[in-house]
Amino acid sequence: xxxxxxxxxxxxxxxxxxxxxxxxxxxxxxxxxxxxxxxxxxxxxxxxxxxxxxxxxxxxxxxxxxxxxxxxxxxxxxxxxxxxxxxxxxxxxxxxxxxxxxxxxxxxxxxxxxxxxxxxxxxxxxxxxxxxxxxxxxxxxxxxxxxxxxxxxxxxxxxxxxxxxxxxxxxxxxxxxxxxxxxxxxxxxxxxxxxxxxxxxxxxxxxxxxxxxxxxxxxxxxxxxxxxxxxxxxxxxxxxxxxxxxxxxxxxxxxxxxxxxxxxxxxxxxxxxxxxxxxxxxxxxxxxxxxxxxxxxxxxxxxxxxxxxxxxxxxxxxxxxxxxxxxxxxxxxxxx
Ligand code: AHM
Ligand code: MG
Numbered sequence: 001x002x003x004x005x006x007x008x009x010x011x012x013x014x015x016x017x018x019x020x021x022x023x024x025x026x027x028x029x030x031x032x033x034x035x036x037x038x039x040x041x042x043x044x045x046x047x048x049x050x051x052x053x054x055x056x057x058x059x060x061x062x063x064x065x066x067x068x069x070x071x072x073x074x075x076x077x078x079x080x081x082x083x084x085x086x087x088x089x090x091x092x093x094x095x096x097x098x099x100x101x102x103x104x105x106x107x108x109x110x111x112x113x114x115x116x117x118x119x120x121x122x123x124x125x126x127x128x129x130x131x132x133x134x135x136x137x138x139x140x141x142x143x144x145x146x147x148x149x150x151x152x153x154x155x156x157x158x159x160x161x162x163x164x165x166x167x168x169x170x171x172x173x174x175x176x177x178x179x180x181x182x183x184x185x186x187x188x189x190x191x192x193x194x195x196x197x198x199x200x201x202x203x204x205x206x207x208x209x210x211x212x213x214x215x216x217x218x219x220x221x222x223x224x225x226x227x228x229x230x231x232x233x234x235x236x237x238x239x240x241x242x243x244x245x246x247x248x249x250x251x252x253x254x255x256x257x258x259x260x261x262x263x264x265x266x267x268x269x270x271x272x273x274x275x276x277x278x279x280x281x282x283x284x285x286x287x288x289x290x291x292x293x294x295x296x297x298x299x300x301x302x303x304x305x306x307x308x309x310x311x312x313x314x315x316x317x318x319x320x321x322x323x324x325x326x327x328x329x330x331x332x333x334x335x336x
Pocket of ligand 1: 062113115116117118119248249250251266
């Protein structure tokens, strides 16, 4: 049988299953091509002059890397002209990007973290792009970037697609259109994403956890308790030995969990409490929560399901605990 490329997978989701519209198919293909372009830019590294600081700060006051800025531009340029979008929002931009009047407007909203794991760019460790797609509400005011913000403030459960690309030893695109999770690997010679795994299922149990242990003293009691119990291993109340991994790129840590199970936590802690958490709801938590749930896992703040949160602001932050369902349930129970 012929290779199933992303294009073919999407045609099947549209034509045979009726899960997606033609415009959503086009949108995902455009995003995947932008991810290929980002992958090429990253691959040049020091040879392409793309490493290092951009000399600017983003809306969150974080120093931008050259590749943060470049990846953001690649995604904007690829998506502005196709007629499939009403507006875009990015972790790297203060306000939404409204589609210029010279192009037709579509019915979707695209949100992205153009390059996740910025601290890993210059040290040649896996980084990624995360994206989320919403329907633009009928009659939404898109007359100015400021006014258009309201259209984006929908709970994660309303997403019609989400995905991420990991730029690691291989470039992999992981996608959900609400019909399970599929994994595509970039064939660099052909220049196309090829389906390498379908109906991904995250094992319900795990013995692997991911958390930044340097923040331990700042965590709340339920997470303190859970991590302490895991560290007690076989001799402790959980009765098994755990292993720990922390890449520091959410995309890479979540991809490991999607591949072989595990639990990822960037919980509420005293250091980030005044910001609401570390990770961004709209660009990181929601798309990852949608993917993880579609793969049979769970995603919570500790107190509530992430996909149920009614966002108040575009750049809102949130505590994130996601992955293997039984372990997430345990941490949630410790919060109750
Ligand atoms: P970024 O989008 O600016 O790269 O920040 C998000 C990243 C996540 O990818 C990762 O899980 C987390 O920040 C790592 O944080 P820390 O450096 O505190 O371990
Ligand atoms: Mg990020």
